[in-house]
Amino acid sequence: MNLIKYGYRISQSSQFSRSISSSTTHHPTIYFTGIQPTGIPHLGNFFGSIEPWTELQNTVDKETQMMLSVVDQHAISLGPLPADQLRSNTHQMTASLIACGVDPKRTLLFRQSDVPHIAQLSWILGSLQTTSKLARLPQYKEKQQRFKKGDIPVGLLTYPLLQAADVLTFKATTVPVGEDQSQHLNLLGGLAYAFNKTYNTEIFPIPKQLTRESHARIRSLRDPEKKMSKSSGGERSRIEITDSRESIIEKCTKAQSDNAGKVTYDKENRLAVSNLLDLYSAVTKMPISEIQFSEWTTLDLKMNLAEAIDKKLKPIREKFDELQKSGEVDKILLENGEAACEIAEKNLKEIRRVVGFL
The missing domain is CATH 1.10.240.10 (Tyrosyl-Transfer RNA Synthetase)
Structure with a gap:
């Protein structure tokens, strides 16, 4: 499927080109992305990530695996939320995604915390990364300003490791995200490359970033110099x-x-x-x-x-x-969580053996 003619750009850091060209392992195409459970999405979320995913879902070959995770563990990277609020936000986001056109029969739509294997891989990837590199990421620098010096949650620093584990747990090859995630995708590619090189394996593909060229950048109705957001503007x-x-x-x-x-x-x-x-x-x-x-x-x-x-x-x-009004969302999360776990269990068993845990 030639996605370029549909307005998409596929990119990958040139630093991994030698590794990719010399690889003898074929990884089947798997699309993966995640979305934080912030409750009801606004138009910025819809046009920035939800609509591009549904268009992609309806464009790529039917046999291609597509996975969309409601990343509830990422939701507490800045600190804990009330349990009822997190549960409600996750349920509302899942219902919103389906209402917007995400088809659970075509997209494996699941809740991140239902797959504990992701957290284990995040820990493994942490052994391949340094705190200084994580602390240089722009999003960390921006969000750390919200906290007093010394009171920054560990989850904010290690967020990119969990993000990388989201993708690599399922050996995803393609990650549809916006331009603002380019540095995280480079870090993700670096971790996949470092793991493969450290353990002399080709277990992980080097994921590619997929960006829609015609991405609509939705601005605040009250302040057009800022993007539409739940965190500011009312x-x-x-x-x-x-x-x-x-x-x-x-x-x-x-x-x-x-x-x-x-x-x-x-x-x-x-x-x-x-x-x-x-x-x-x-x-x-x-x-x-x-x-x-x-x-x-x-x-x-x-x-x-x-x-x-x-x-x-x-x-x-x-x-x-x-x-x-129905129980459909809970049923979908239960069934798709089990399906995602089956894939993760198979992959993590192989990863643990490579690392030496088995």
Whole structure:
């Protein structure tokens, strides 16, 4: 399957090219990605990771293994959460993924903590990594600022090891993620390479990064200089996939704009208005050049945007509500968790033997 013609870019660090070219082991193509259980996803999550996955799911060959993990262990890397909140967030995220089009019959959708083998491999990978290299990663530097010196959770530092174990436990070959994960993918490739070299094996493939070129970057409705997020800006800064029609209209009408007259697309001088047009383009799948907005007022733009978002989210809301009233999500997590464990058990037995644990 040639994914390039579908708007994807496959990349891999050149530092591993010699290892890859000399490899005699064939690893079947396996797609793997993870998503944190933050509860109900917003449009930034939808267009940034969920929709690209569903499009990929419906594009690649049917026999290709696809795995999507709700990474609840990553959710506590900054410190513990109330148990009821974590359970609820995981259930809501799983239901949201299915409502958005993730097909559990096509994608092995499972909860990370149901596969304890991942944590064991994370520990093994830790023997191949240094604290100084982990501490240089930009995301660690950014998030450590939230804590007093000396009070930084160990999980924040070792997060990339668990992330690498997520992928390598299943010997995944391809990881669909955004550009912001490139450094973590390089670290992941480095760990796979280091393990293979240290133990004179080819047990792990060197995973490739798959990025959708047309990735929509969704910005905050209240501050277009920032990305849409749950961690800042308040509820009116984002639209969640289960928001009611009334809530969508309210958030769109109160979104930041200006009083500069009819709508124009000018990111330098009219960033807020351009941000709303970008969101309209993402929702409708219409390029900016094809949107007939020259006679729109900013209120027209906001109302048209609200209508387009509501039309997009209505079937998702209805499917989510249906899932919440049934026991389907729990059944899927149970069955797929067992299936993921079977794969992990087979792979970890081989890894443990290579390391010397068996």
